[in-house]
Amino acid sequence: MKVYLWVDKDIPNVYGQVAVRAGSIDEPADFTGLAHYLEHMLFKGTQEIGALDWAKEKPMYEQIIKLYDEKAKLRDPKKDKAKRDELTKKINELSVASSKISKGSEFPTLIQAAGGTGLNAYTNFDQTVYHNSFPAYQMENWLKLYYDHFQRPVFREFQAEMENV
Known part of the structure; x- marks a missing residue:
């Protein structure tokens, strides 16, 4: 730099x-x-x-990243739809929870x-x-x-x- x-x-x-x-x-x-x-x-x-509380937010943030990584591995739109929807729901829930402390x-x-x-x-x-x-x-x-x-x-x-x- x-x-x-x-x-x-x-x-x-x-x-x-x-x-x-x-x-x-x-x-x-x-x-x-x-x-x-x-x-x-x-x-x-x-x-x-x-x-606002990184100690509480960090585990949620790391879990969101893991869920996105897991979702990225699902390639078949038809076969993996239910799993993708489940992961999206979990991501949404964690995102809402983490937004309350940031x-x-x-x-x-x-x-x-x-x-x-x-x-x-x-x-x-x-x-x-x-x-x-x-x-x-x-x-x-x-x-x-x-x-x-x-x-x-x-x-x-x-x-x-x-x-x-």
């Missing part, structure tokens, strides 16, 4: 962006839209951001609380970019938020976000 900082003490607000060399070109052929989906999911928080929209809230504006992201052919403006005195806080954003993401609201992308 490279970090570039240009100091201009005469400007009270700054613009920051994190650009990742990953985009639609990196998607498997049978999973188009995955890079854009990941862009959205990274806004859903981390083990700290959005976690806040998936906390990252944007923290950016705004630090004076950030214009929070957004985009994905194109070969990159994904997250960006916003913020007061210069919030630089350290901004860097910490984005560090956590990329180092310890938690993909909350997985199913609901599929509808948005």
Whole structure:
């Protein structure tokens, strides 16, 4: 990772962006839209951001991942329909339960609380970019938020976000 900082003490607000060399070109052929989906999911928080009780949420989160992995192994739409429906029901139940002990929209809230504006992201052919403006005195806080954003993401609201992308 490279970090570039240009100091201009005469400007009270700054613009920051994190650009990742990953985009639609990196998607498997049978999973188009995955890079854009990941862009959205990274806004859903981390083990700290959005976690009201990570110790309780973590086992549910891990179980949801296991159920999705199990569901992905089922390839025959007719033969596996009952099992897929059963797994979907379990995923839904766990997702509802975990949503009661988390806040998936906390990252944007923290950016705004630090004076950030214009929070957004985009994905194109070969990159994904997250960006916003913020007061210069919030630089350290901004860097910490984005560090956590990329180092310890938690993909909350997985199913609901599929509808948005």
